[in-house]
Structures are given as structure tokens and as C-alpha cells.
Amino acid sequence: MQPENSSGMSEIYRILTHTGMPRANGPEIPTFFPTSFCASDMSGITELPQARALAAKNHKEAEKRRRERIKGHLDELRRLLPCNSKTDKASLLAKVVQRVRDLKQQTSDIAGSDIFPSETDEISVFSDEFSSDGRSIFKASVCCEDRSDLLPDLIETLNSLHLRTLKAEMAMVGGRVRNVLVVAGDRDFNGDDCTDLLRDALKALVERSDSSDRCKRQRIFDRRTMK
Structure with a gap:
């Protein structure tokens, strides 16, 4: 003689082992029960924020080095030209442009003169x-x-x-x-x-x-x- 709840247990077993669950007045709804989970499936999700953070840090450091190089060149120009350390960038660049023009003109004048020695006496x-x-x-x-x-x-x-x-x-x-x-x-x-x-x-x-x-x-x- 089977226990009274044997039919109920059979129904539960059928639901757990079947590929679908019964639905009143309609087709079965498929259910999935994953049997395993791999941690590497989440590696791409966790590495993406880290890569972005590293790229942002490298960009910040490169930008800092670029600003330091520009500042060093501007300071060198202030030392070479007759201006003080408080001269703004626009005024400094204007002085540089004028100085380059003067040197270009002097070079042209020298090239056109007969001051350079020749190969013969x-x-x-x-x-x-x-x-x-x-x-x-x-x-x-x-x-x-x-x-x-x-x-x-x-x-x-x-x-x-x-x-x-x-x-x-x-x-x-x-x-x-x-x-x-x-x-x-x-x-x-x-x-x-x-x-x-x-x-x-x-x-x-x-x-x-x-x-x-x-x-x-x-x-x-x-x-x-x-x-």
C-alpha cells in the first residue's frame, strides 16, 4: 500500500525533472536550472572599470608632464628675451615673433653682403x-x-x-x-x-x-x- 502523499511527490519530481512547467489553458513555460557557475564569466565586467581608471590616470600624468614642459620653455624664453617673469604668455610670444623676424632680417642682410671670405685671394x-x-x-x-x-x-x-x-x-x-x-x-x-x-x-x-x-x-x- 503506497502512502497517501505518493502522488504529490511524483508530481513534484515531474516538475523538477521536466523541461517545462504546466500552465493552465496554455503551453508550457520553459524553465532552466543552471547546474554550474564559472567566476571567469564576470571577469570582463570587473576589469572594464579598472582599465578605464588606469587610462584616466595615465592621461592625467601625461597632461601634467606636458604642462611642465610648456612652462619650462616659457621660462627659458623669458630668460633669453628682455622681459620679466610676470610677462604673460601672449606678450611673451609677441616678443618671440618680433625677435625671430629681426634675426631673419639680419641673416638675410649678412647673406647678401660680401663679408664672407672666398676660396681665392x-x-x-x-x-x-x-x-x-x-x-x-x-x-x-x-x-x-x-x-x-x-x-x-x-x-x-x-x-x-x-x-x-x-x-x-x-x-x-x-x-x-x-x-x-x-x-x-x-x-x-x-x-x-x-x-x-x-x-x-x-x-x-x-x-x-x-x-x-x-x-x-x-x-x-x-x-x-x-x-
Whole structure:
């Protein structure tokens, strides 16, 4: 004889093991009973906020370093330009733009001038103007190999001709030098003859320089040969 509740237990067992539950006047409603749960299924959900937080932290640190670099460059510009530490960024950048324009103009002026030395020896002398007291003004250019006693010899040459230096420019590149001089003579030192005299004196100076260099190179060669 079965217990009175055996039919009830059978119904519960059928509900638990069946793929669906009975529904009055309608189809069965499927029910699912998961048998296992994997913790890794939630890893993507937990890692996403952490990745966002790390990216936000890295961006904040990179932005901080960028601001520090900008501040360092601005401070350096304030030291280079005639302005104080309280100069605002807009005024500072305006000064920088103006300074760059000035330097660009100076570079253009230098590039267009004949101050740089050439690869060959050159001597030019001409006179086309006079001072207020009637003295002739000469412009002379001397390009040659550089040597230690060139400038003293040049000064001695001008003094021997009683010429007074009004302006002097010098440029040196790769062991060669060019001297551009503006000189004035006394009242008697004028005319084409004086121009030729100054040119010949400067030519002798350059030739003496070349001779000195040749002797120096010959001495170096002799010492190496003797070794």
C-alpha cells in the first residue's frame, strides 16, 4: 500500500525533472536550472572599470608632464628675451615673433653682403667719396689665408700710409679670413695714385702671408721627412 502523499511527490519530481512547467489553458513555460557557475564569466565586467581608471590616470600624468614642459620653455624664453617673469604668455610670444623676424632680417642682410671670405685671394680698393673736411675715403677688402700676425701687419701697413681706420669688419670661415676696411687719408693722400698705392701695399701683405705659409708648410714637411 503506497502512502497517501505518493502522488504529490511524483508530481513534484515531474516538475523538477521536466523541461517545462504546466500552465493552465496554455503551453508550457520553459524553465532552466543552471547546474554550474564559472567566476571567469564576470571577469570582463570587473576589469572594464579598472582599465578605464588606469587610462584616466595615465592621461592625467601625461597632461601634467606636458604642462611642465610648456612652462619650462616659457621660462627659458623669458630668460633669453628682455622681459620679466610676470610677462604673460601672449606678450611673451609677441616678443618671440618680433625677435625671430629681426634675426631673419639680419641673416638675410649678412647673406647678401660680401663679408664672407672666398676660396681665392682677393684684394680690392676703391674710393668714391670724401669726408666733410675734404679727405679721401677708401674702402678696401682683403681676403686671404688666416695667420696669427695678419692683423698686426695690416695695422702696420695702414699706419705707414698715414691712414685712419673709420670702420672695420672681419669674417673667418675654414681658415680663411676677409677684412673689410673703411679708411681715410690726409689731405695729400687722394687720387688714383693713392688708390693704387694702398692696393699694392695690401697685395704685398697677402704675398708675405702666402710666403710665410709656404715656409711653414715646408718646415713641417721637412720634419716629417726626417722622421
